[in-house]
Amino acid sequence: MRIGELAERAGTSARSLRYYEAHGLIEARRGANGYREYDESDLRLVREIRSLLDIGFALEETRPFVDCLRAGNDTGSVCPGSIAVYRHKLAELNGCISRLEAVRDRLRGELAEAITQAG
Amino acid sequence: MRIGELAERAGTSARSLRYYEAHGLIEARRGANGYREYDESDLRLVREIRSLLDIGFALEETRPFVDCLRAGNDTGSVCPGSIAVYRHKLAELNGCISRLEAVRDRLRGELAEAITQAG
DNA sequence: GTAAACCTTGACACCGGTGTCAGGGCCAGC
DNA sequence: GCTGGCCCTGACACCGGTGTCAAGGTTTAC
Numbered sequence: 085m086r087i088g089e090l091a092e093r094a095g096t097s098a099r100s101l102r103y104y105e106a107h108g109l110i111e112a113r114r115g116a117n118g119y120r121e122y123d124e125s126d127l128r129l130v131r132e133i134r135s136l137l138d139i140g141f142a143l144e145e146t147r148p149f150v151d152c153l154r155a156g157n158d159t160g161s162v163c164p165g166s167i168a169v170y171r172h173k174l175a176e177l178n179g180c181i182s183r184l185e186a187v188r189d190r191l192r193g194e195l196a197e198a199i200t201q202a203g
Numbered sequence: 204m205r206i207g208e209l210a211e212r213a214g215t216s217a218r219s220l221r222y223y224e225a226h227g228l229i230e231a232r233r234g235a236n237g238y239r240e241y242d243e244s245d246l247r248l249v250r251e252i253r254s255l256l257d258i259g260f261a262l263e264e265t266r267p268f269v270d271c272l273r274a275g276n277d278t279g280s281v282c283p284g285s286i287a288v289y290r291h292k293l294a295e296l297n298g299c300i301s302r303l304e305a306v307r308d309r310l311r312g313e314l315a316e317a318i319t320q321a322g
Numbered sequence: 323g324t325a326a327a328c329c330t331t332g333a334c335a336c337c338g339g340t341g342t343c344a345g346g347g348c349c350a351g352c
Numbered sequence: 353g354c355t356g357g358c359c360c361t362g363a364c365a366c367c368g369g370t371g372t373c374a375a376g377g378t379t380t381a382c
Contacts, residue, residue: 088358098359099340117348119359139306143339161317170314177307181300187258188296195289198280207328217329218370236378238329262369 087112090122094130104133107143109150129153132160140177145169206231209241213249223252226262228269248272251279259296264288 087098094101104110105120110129112120129150136146148169149160160166206217213220223229224239229248231239248269255265267284279285 086359097340099342102361103339117359119348137339139309140303159317159320161313162321164321167314167317167321170310170317174307174310174314177303177310181303181307184296184300184303188293188300190258191289191293191296194280195286195293198278198286198289201278202281202283202286205329216370218372221331222369236329238378256369 085122085127087120087122090127090130093127094134096130096134101130104130104143109133109143109147141169141173145173204241204246206239206241209246209249212246213253215249215253220249223249223262228252228262228266260288260292264292 085093087101091098091101101110101120105112110126110133112122112126115121132149132153133143133146136149137143148163148165152163152166153160155163157163161170204212206220210217210220220229224231229245229252231241231245234240251268251272252262252265255268256262267282267288268279271282271285272279274282276282280289
């Protein structure tokens, strides 16, 4: 299939696919006319990338998953590199949540005080 | 005081102060030489801005607080506009935390599964 | 009188993924 | 053979606050 079809089936844009390619995450055979040519396995790769991006991964962090899929594994998450990224991301997420909760608590206090004073 | 001193006392940079000024949050008298000249009330404004930015407010969201202080109130948070921003920010924060928690839970599940499969 | 430290404005860079446009080639259907 | 739709590459814009540089004027301390 060509880039437009791949984009549509993967729920993204041709622009983004070219971007992923420029960053070495996917690659494409080229037809005689220079058009990119993809198959079903490429669709799997892109879907893996998209689902990770959707939950807040940076593009670069999807690389181990993509490599893992390319290596012939059924899912992109069973390789040590992917698991390490999972762990790292989970820790990052926990830190982020903690920080936000701290800010929220502080904000709640300040709001309560402001209301009291404005009362 | 001049911009360098204000920046230091407020814990920021001259660059940032000029940026706040360009966006209408603070203003400065000018000396005969063209240098910006500030007083203690400006320091209060900038400290208000900084503390709000530090907890994740956008610069634009600090405006009601600055206006509130300028209007002669003891704190920037007692005015209706400021309280509205507080509420909005709190709701935003709660939404953000919920989303991150959902992602975290999903990530935990996927990590557990990946580890199982990787054996 | 001079060097260092400060100030001025204006401008570019960053980050990261995407939209969008320009200018051009390719192809299918009519 | 023409039109519309797809594709190509390259490039600029965005967001938001800050760093940093250039090229110049001012003040301060020695």
